[in-house]
Structures are given as structure tokens and as C-alpha cells.
Amino acid sequence: MHKWIKLVIVMMILTNLNAQQLEIVKYSFDDDKYGIAKFANAMRRDSVDAGIENGKYIFQNYHKKGVSKWSLLNYGLNSKANTGYKASITQLAGAQDYSYGLVINAENGSNYIMFGIASNGYYILLYSKSGTTTNISNGWVKSSLVKTGYNAINELYIEKIGNNYQFFLNEVSLKTQSIELSKFSANVGLFANSNMKVGLEQLEIKQWNSQTTIPGKIVRGYTPMTIMPVAAKPMPTISKQNEVYRIELSTFNNRYGIKDKDGYRLVDPVFNLAYLNNGFFIAGDESTNSLGVYDIQGNMIIPPIMKKINMSKDKSAVYFSCRSESGFWGLIDQNGKTVLPFVYNYLDAVSEGLVYMKNAKGWGVVDLTGLPLIAPGSIDDDTDRKKKNFRIPNKVNNGRIIVSASKSDGGKMGVMDIQGNWVIMPKYYSMRYVDTNQSYIVSMPKPTDTKRLLHGVIDKNGSIIIPIKYSSLSPKGKNYIASEGDDPFNDDFTDEAMAAADDDLFDFLEEEEVIQNKMKWGLFSHTGSMILPFNYDDLTTNSEVGILTLKQLNPTTKKMVSFLYDQSNKSMLSLAAYDEYKYDSILFKGKPKNYYSTSYPYFAEGLMNVAKAGKWGFIDKTGKVVIPFQYDHASAFYKNATLVKKNNEWFYINRQGKKIPEPQLIESSSSKELPPIRPGVL
Secondary structure, three states: OOHHHHHHHHHHHHHOOOOOOEEEEEEOOOOOOOOOOOOOOOOOOOOEEEEEEOOEEEEEEOOOOOOOEEEEEEOOOOOOOEEEEEEEEEEEEOOOOOOEEEEEEEEEOOEEEEEEEEOOOEEEEEEEEOOEEEEOOOOOEEOOOOOOOOOOOEEEEEEEEOOEEEEEEOOEEEEEEEOOOOOOOOEEEEEEOOOEEEEEEEEEEEEEOOOOEOOOEOOOOOOOOOOOOEOOOOOOOOOOOOEEEEEEEEOOEEEEEEEOOOOOEEEEEEEOEEEEEOOEEEEEOHHHOOEEEEEOOOEEEEEEEEOEEEEEEEOOEEEEEEEOOOOOEEEEEOOOOEEEEEEEOEEEEEEOOEEEEEEOOEEEEEEOOOOEEEEEEEEEOOOHHHHHOOOOOOOOEOOEEEEEOOHHHOOOEEEEEOOOOEEEEEEEOEEEEEOOOOEEEEEEEEOOEEEEEEEEEEOOOOOEEEEEEEOEEEEEOOEEEEEEOOOOOOOOEOHHHHHHOOOOHHHHHHOOOOOOOOOEEEEEOOOOOEEEEEEEOEEEEOOOOOEEEEEEEOOOOOOEEEEEEEOOOOEEEEOOOOOOOOOOOOOOOOOOOOOOOOOOOOEEOOEEEEEEOOEEEEEOOOOOEEEEEEEOEEOOOEOOEEEEEEOOEEEEEOOOOOEEOOOOOOOOOOOOOEOOOOOOOO
């Protein structure tokens, strides 16, 4: 290789050495596992055809002489990111003095960028903006860089840095041109002139930006923000790890940054959205397609060029399902490596090494190499619109997954194994897997009122454990809470009925008799045996899985009596001796505004706040008084502390009833002050 060629390549490498490049796609077309293309066998005059054949993406132009056509592929790209397009292309048939090559930003016939070659040794560079064509290379250029003849593979590379485009042929720079297009397009593909057959051997697209670390990081030489007062002292984090902090610029304008475990500012509040999960920060702004992923030290894992990022963890590995600006999804691992390219219409969470997905052929399940296990298109999913924002992940559990049959097969839900065989036939309106019992909560429309749903439980083989006849049913521990009777607030409606219902709350509340709750509650074991009969007017959960709060109307006094029920030993504690809770605004005068723990009686952290003769204290689940009744009010415990009021003073106590300094319960620092910067950093 000539020295000047080596120099050009080295300069290219140095330009992007520090940037975190994200592989959008790298495809050698050995198969069609991504559902890209299929020949239509349109081998007639004035037509084109494309598909995968013999390890190549083939494009054939059957048009008459002098008509150039293209075949476009769609990938997940960001319009503002730096982009590298690399294509290995060969001519298989047709006149060797005709042009073929790579086309990018192909919005339409009036807006595109073309890099063409001819097998007799020429190349051409041009672009079109709003129908006006600019010839970058000043026409066809004869060059020894072009590998000539049929089946010769030429590598075409276009690198976009901002508005500057640099063109490379077989690793040698040809030209750099500033191009301001009217609109960005993610369309990339092949073009060929009349009666030509060309093949794409490999296509590789990468994107990046100029950043190497998280924006706003406090380092030597950086000028920190001064948008808010700086706190006099750092407030250590509760988790004893780095955390996100919030700055409230105005009522509906918050910004987020990162502080370390000691409460010192690591990153300025530069993000509209930021959260920490599994040791990674997802931060940025969805509205500007600038979400990225950073590790706990602020190093970039995924450049901030995404529209949406969902995190999942499978075994010990973390994955990020990312949606691009152009709408396509890809899967990235915790090291920033692309696991599945940005060619999918949707990608769900990773579970058991598998991913529920959608491509051009439809919904299916693939492994982490992209190999389809449940063939795309063999199942249906009529909740597409819900998946554009937030949805509960559809995960594989013990080699099985809940899916919907195609509409032609009824469109109901059932369970498939990962070979695509039905193990529970699709006959249910909804299904939900219960991990603790390896069972499914299922629902079907009520026979006498099809707008309402009835729920039950089936085992992994489809046998009924709890009959499908209850208006609500949910797991709590290994048991199931269930209710009988129509829900007055229509939470047992089908989605279709709920969408059609008038949900005007004020009109609804005016009809008092309508909202009288006649539901009754009970409790089943995981085997379907009844633990508590349907004698209770309310049943609520607490922060501890094993403890339930029950309410029952006393037929004599016509008052509601509460009970604590311990699922572990099936013990029932009556709370009839304690005061009925009533909200009193005067009582809460002077309460700290930044404290939001539960104020009504609630069992948490082994204790329950209750009142007796107007004074509040704490009991355990057996009814033993642990903290005496001496307070004018007491909230439920949260993180080993609670807020109480005594003699018009609000203060905190621990589980032993001892007064303690104000704990860091809600936020470790004020949202009106910036955390301080550690001395010596700047």
C-alpha cells in the first residue's frame, strides 16, 4: 500500500478515535433473518426486483436503456449524528460502461446523494436537492482505484460529519463536499442503470457524535453551571451510590444531573430526563432524539442519538432496546456493542436469551443472533399503538411466551413454546404469567355482559386452578386476591368497552348510587383452595407481601371494621379498638411539605400507625404496642423513620420511638440548590 494511502486511512482513524461509534447495521446478506427483502420475480421490461441470493443483496433493473433505478433499505438513523456508510458492491450482469453504486439520504427522486462507479474504470459523485443536481466530481472520472469487470468487489464509503461529506473508494479519499440537504432521510440502497444486475456483498453503517463522556461532567477546565444557588454542604445519597438529582427551574421545568455518594456534583443538570438503573444512567431528551447511556463514572456507552431506550437484564447481562429517530429498533449490550441491528419495527426486553420482536414480516421471537425461533408473522399483536410509548415487556418464561394468534385464527391469547408450537391454545382475552406459581392469570368476557371481564388462574398445561368467574384477581405472594361483583369504576371492562365509555368523573360521581361498591373480596391459595371467603367489603395490600388489610361491615353498628391478616400463619387481628381514620386539615398544619409518606393507618416495616382515643402509636402484626400512644399524629414508617406530631411540633422518630434528626427521605438535597462541587476537582 502506498504511503499516502496509509496516511489518509490513519487520518480517518484519528478523526473518530475518541468517539463512541455505534454500529447501526453490519450485514453480509448470508440469509434473510432480518426480513429485509424477497424477490417478487418481476422479470419484465420496465420493472425492478430485489432480494437475497448467494450471500448478496441483489438488485436487478429491467428498465429500458438510460433509466437508472434504485432499491432502498431502511435502518434506524439519527439525522444530526455523524454517519459512516460502507458498502461492498459488485456488478453481476449488464453493460460495463453503465453506472451502479451507493445511494444515501434517498428521500425521493429529487433529494439524494449518489456515489456511482462503472466496471470499465470510472466513478462519479453527485447529489440532488429539490430536483437540482450538483455534480461533485465534475462528471465521470477515470481512476485506477476502480476494480474492473464482473464480480469485482469495490468498497464505497461515505462519511458524514455535520454537513461535510467525504467520499472514499477502496479506502482512498476522493473528495470532500459540504452538502446542505433540504431534509434528512434514513433510506440507503443500491442504484443501477438499465438491464443491470448488481450485488451488495456487505453493508455497514455506524453513527456517533463528538462526545466521549457524559455532557456537563465536572472536570478540570470545565465551567460549571450557576443557574441556581449552590448548597452550603453536600448531602450524601441514601443508596450510598451515585444518584440523579433534580433541579426545579420552574413548576413544570426540571433538569437532572448526577451527584456522587457523598453528595458532591459530578454532572451539571443538563438533562430533561435522567434515571439510574442497574448501574447505568439513561439520560437526554426524547423530544430531540438525544437519549444516551452512560456508566456510573459518566463514560459513554451509547451515544445520545436515540428516541427511546428501554433497559432489561437477563442473567448477569444488561441490554438496551433502543428506538432510533427514524423509528427502527436495535439492541445494544452493556459494553455498547450492537447485538441486533437497527432493522426492527419493535424490540422488547431480553429474557432467557430471546427477544419478542416485530419486523417487516410481523411479530415473532428471535435469539441474540437475530435467528427467528417463532417465525415473524406467525403471531399477531393488536396493541401496536401501545408499544410506541410504554408497555409491560412480553418475556419468555421457562421456554414459553404469551402471544396472540393471528386474526385469521381468532386473535385470542395463548402460550407458545420457543419452537412456535401452541402449548396452551389461544382462547383467552388476556393472560399474565405468575412467576412464583408458574401459572397464568387469564380473563374472558362475561357471558351475560360481554363488555366486562372475568378472571381465573390456569396452570402451565392449561388446566383450571381457580375458575374464570371473578371480577378481579391478582397475586400476592403465592396466594391470589379475588373479588366478586361488578367493579363500579369499570376496571373490569374490556379495552374496547373502556375506550367507548364516558369517563367524565364529575358526571360519574353525581350518581351516587352508581358508585356504591357492592364487590366482595376473598383469598385463594396457589392450589385454588379458598383461604378467606368472600365476606369482606375491601381488601388492600401493604408494603409487606404477607400482610393484608381487610374491611368488613359490622351489621349491628353499620360501621366498617378493619383487620390485619397474616398470610404466613393465617392469623387475623381486629383493629376495631382503634380510631377510624378521618383526614383533618387542621391537624396537619405545619407538616413539612417535602414529606409524603402514608399518613393513614398502614402496615410498613413491621409496624402499623394507629390511633386510640385521639393519640397515635404503633403496633406490630400481633397487636402488641411497640411505640406508645402519645402523638397527635403519626405517619407510616419509611426507610426506618417516620414523621410524628406532638404538642404542635413535627419531628422524626426511629423504630424504637427515639427522636432522630431529620432523615433524607425524599431527596438528598433541595431541588432549589445545586449540589456543591468537591474541593480540588476544578
